[in-house]
Amino acid sequence: xRAASVDALYCMLTDxxxxxxxxxxPRLRVVSNMAVGLDNIDxxxxxxxxxxxxxxxxxxxxxxxxxxxxxxxxxxxxxxxxIDYVRSGSWGEFRLDLLLGHEVHSSVLGIVxxxxxxxxxxxRAVGFGMSIVYSGPTRKPDIERELGAAHTxxxxxxxxxxxxxxxxxxxxxxxxxxxxxSLRLVKPTATLVNVARGPLVDTDALVEALExxxxxxxxxxxxxxxxxxxxxxxxxxxxxxxxxxxGSATQATxxxxxxxxxxxxxxxxxxxxxxxxxxPQVYL
Ligand code: DGY
Numbered sequence: 022x023r024a025a026s027v028d029a030l031y032c033m034l035t036d037x038x039x040x041x042x043x044x045x046x047p048r049l050r051v052v053s054n055m056a057v058g059l060d061n062i063d064x065x066x067x068x069x070x071x072x073x074x075x076x077x078x079x080x081x082x083x084x085x086x087x088x089x090x091x092x093x094x095x096x097x098x099x100x101x102x103x104i105d106y107v108r109s110g111s112w113g114e115f116r117l118d119l120l121l122g123h124e125v126h127s128s129v130l131g132i133v134x135x136x137x138x139x140x141x142x143x144x145r146a147v148g149f150g151m152s153i154v155y156s157g158p159t160r161k162p163d164i165e166r167e168l169g170a171a172h173t174x175x176x177x178x179x180x181x182x183x184x185x186x187x188x189x190x191x192x193x194x195x196x197x198x199x200x201x202x203s204l205r206l207v208k209p210t211a212t213l214v215n216v217a218r219g220p221l222v223d224t225d226a227l228v229e230a231l232e233x234x235x236x237x238x239x240x241x242x243x244x245x246x247x248x249x250x251x252x253x254x255x256x257x258x259x260x261x262x263x264x265x266x267x268g269s270a271t272q273a274t275x276x277x278x279x280x281x282x283x284x285x286x287x288x289x290x291x292x293x294x295x296x297x298x299x300x301p302q303v304y305l
Contacts, residue, residue, distance in 0.1 A: 024042060029053065030051070037061055039066065051285075055282040056278070071303050077282055096237075096262045097125050134189025144168065154178050154182055175198065179206035188217050215241050241262070
């Protein structure tokens with residue numbers, strides 16, 4: 022009912038902007054999402070109705086890439102289990118076989134979706150002496166030249182990477198991109214990191230792969246469902262690190278996102294092309 026009178030919407034990734042909402046908001050001309058991901062918005066529907074949509078690419082790239090590395094290191098090197106071990110009072114004498122993990126440095130990193138965030142993760146990984154393979158519909162010659170990254174199919178990536186980071190957008194094509202079959206291809210020593218959107222991974226299949234030790238570990242900033250209930254099997258698994266969608270959660274990044282989303286909104290209302298337009302075709 023409140024939508025009926027609004028000209029512009031400033032929204033977050035938890036707000037669904039779909040045909041039903043648009044039907045209820047006949048005056049709407051501008052949607053500004055304070056997120057880079059657009060899976061909460063029916064973009065085609067907005068474009069068809071001439072509604073300009075903005076989002077926040079660029080400003081959160083570095084923060085999200087930092088967190089992807091933090092998660093990879095935490096899961097592969099069993100930092101969460103180490104913290105639990107100390108907190109539970111289990112720390113006794115030094116043991117040579119205590120919580121042995123898998124190497125991150127000098128290993129092969131597979132990046133699923135070489136967009137801005139994927140490339141930013143890759144730059145960090147090269148600093149760790151890692152080599153990069155990536156999958157996705159578009160080859161990135163600049164990144165290949167800059168980082169020596171090699172494009173490959175998803176199947177080949179999963180077979181050859183020592184660790185896998187998912188940074189692809191959620192679309193109908195990427196829903197459950199990582200499923201029971203694909204998890205069978207992953208190395209048993211690998212960590213799977215997801216900083217994109219939960220539904221890119223089939224959660225039940227991931228639980229099964231982690232329980233059976235088919236993959237070494239997972240580190241998830243995003244989950245399906247989200248929020249993940251505390252009694253969900255993923256939370257109890259020692260080889261799974263779960264944190265509550267914190268990719269862009271630094272003070273500076275969140276402020277930059279809020280500013281960019283506000284500028285998009287004001288520009289959209291003024292009939293100007295937004296600084297970060299998601300459907301620039303509405304201006305044609
Ligand atoms: C995004 O922007 O899409 C993130 O998921 C939240 O910052």
